[in-house]
Amino acid sequence: MFNPLEYNGIPLERQTRDWRELDVSPIDAESVDPYVTSRIIAVNSVENEAIQFDYQIARNHADSDVRREMDYLGFLSEQQHRVANRLLPEAGSLLETALEYEHAAVDLDSWLARAEPDPQRREVYECDALEDFDHLYRYTDVAEMAGRRGAERVVDELTDVLPERPGAGQAPAEAERGRESTTAPMSDLNALTMLSVEQLMRSFYRSADPNYADPLTRPAYREIGRSEEEQVARHQALVDPAASWWEQLVIHQYNECYLYYAFLQQESDPRVRAVWELYLDMELTRLRVARDLLRRFGGREVEEIVGSGLPEPLGFERNRDFLRQLLASRLDPETLGSGGIREVPEIREVRARMASAPATDGASDVIDVLTDQHNRIEVLFGELEIAADERRQGVWDELVRLLSEHEAVEDEVVHPLARDTIVGGFDVVRDLVEEERKIKQMLLRLIDAGTGWERFDDEVTQLRDAVLAHTRNEEQYEFPQLRDSVPTEQLRELAVAVRPAVAA
Structure with a gap:
């Protein structure tokens, strides 16, 4: 059980970094475990969301002291976001960036599906995992035809994950189910994490002009970009629109503490692990700031929102087994890359259910x-x-x-x-x-x-x-x-x- 409120962190006044500490060298994507890149992209996403959220409160609150405090929190999140960005090697093309993002999305979809306690929400993450795997498959196919660097490595990973076609009369393998003992607050944290990732990917697809992409990439790039818009809408529907500023701030800070704690347990790269350890110590203090603001303006305790602790996080290492079983139970391999992934019955059901859900503004x-x-x-x-x-x-x-x-x-x-x-x-x-x-x-x-x-x-x-x-x-x-x-x-x-x- 992990309860971040039981730990002290680095005082706020000591969290400002100078330019030398922010000037980090990127990882070597060819030599590190692929999960390292996925974790960095996840951190990049949640810090990007934190920046927007903190500054939104800073712009809109009437109390000048609160505005200054939230502005400072946003500045600190900007520093962390800058480091996470620089840890990623510079991509040589739109296709390479898209491959990195979709690879990370598949990892995170699988990870969250395994940990999600709510069956209907779990289906959403499983649906995302199937769609994003299809996106990755299509990009990899294009990259291989174009002779892009790193394509062979991703092809090997996809081949390893793809299940063998079931024999005649053979029932497909059942997908692994997440641990039912997880507590309800995990659903709020999972929803925020995946929304942050999908928002970052949507920004990428919106800002990068497909006309500058390789001609082979353009059709897949345009269609997948539109699919990301739908995925963002799905995940917005999972976030509680009625939560107050301060309840949302607590969830944001608690989620960052949990992610840094989880990634710290799993990280194989020593240099990146040191970054996660430092940022966990920083977020522990910011969670206490959020707790105090919730008490002051909301009259509530953190435990009323997120409980008294969260279960130990699952590791990424079983994502591959989970995904293989999910693909075997839900997908005909012939469907991959054909554009027919959306017609898989489970995906159609989830999309229909989410489309009929009330809008987030009520x-x-x-x-x-x-x-x-x-x-x-x-x-x-x-x-x-x-x-x-x-x-x-x-x-x-x-x-x-x-x-x-x-x-x-x-x-x-x-x-x-x-x-x-x-x-x-x-x-x-x-x-x-x-x-x-x-x-x-x-x-x-x-x-x-x-x-x-x-x-x-x-x-x-x-x-x-x-x-x-x-x-x-x-x-x-x-x-x-x-x-x-x-x-x-x-x-x-x-x-x-x-x-x-x-x-x-």
Whole structure:
């Protein structure tokens, strides 16, 4: 049992580092255990989340002393984030960075799934592990074809993890289940850890232009980037939106203490291990600061939120066995790399359940519904680009259906509302309707020709460009003004009204 409140840490005034202490050399990724890189990326993620959260409180709290204290905590997190960043060797390409991130995501998905006490949340992490393994498999395939450095090593690891195909009549192996004795607070910590990792990966996919990637990489890169958006949304739904600033601060600090403690037990690289030990000593003190702020402003004790301690952490070394069993029980090896991973029944069930969960702000509105459709439409265009022949017609049919549903909701609900309520509504809607008219003509031409048409791919590319330009215009010129002009409750009522049509 680990209770970080039982230990004293380094006093806050002694935690500032000078530039020499922050100037660390990167690890040698070719010689260290791959789990070292995964742990560094996890730390990079949680410190990035800590920076944003600490500064958010510093910007918004009325008490000037609290603002100064939170600003200092954010500064300390920046120092730790800088070191974690520098421990990672500089990648030579977008593909190499993507490989590192997806490799780390698979490790962390597996690790959290093994430790998660809640069965439904565990299914989410297992679903993530399968999806991220598929992403890693596809990137590795591209890296091997392109002759990228390090590809052979990752190929060997994937080959070792992939299970043998079950023989006729043979039941697949059962995936390992996490220890049921773990305490409920572990769920909050796990959710924050994975959300932090997915947010970092989303930032990578958003900031790196795929047009600068190797041409072989671009289709997979675009589709996987869209998948990361969905994964972030899934994990946001696992974080309690009703928790106060101070309850969230306690969870953030407790989680960092637990991660550094866990990684300290497992770390094989002596230099990196010394970093985890130092940062654990720092976070122990910051947890006490969070405890005092919770008492002062929330009138609660830390134990009410996270209990009196957490179980000893699981090691990364059994991730491979867990993943092998999970793949054997859930996945046909032929599905890997084909774009069909999302059709695995367990993944479809988890995605459907999370999609129907309440939004993290308590309720979604019609703008949320339409924006989600925009994201799904973009994902389907990506799937259509890489779909195997046997899946292509199904993806195309789903895309046509979704475009038709989306247009109907806009024509019947959104555009009339925008025309009557927003500034310059008549001109905005006129331009959007003209774009939709051209898109409809392109779509009808493709429907008539069918997926076997020799110009189908070229015409779909033109359709995609027109649709994505149209969705950007809606999100820039129509949706924000609707949010400003129409009461929130009315937008939420419209969401309820249009959902049956969307789900039909």
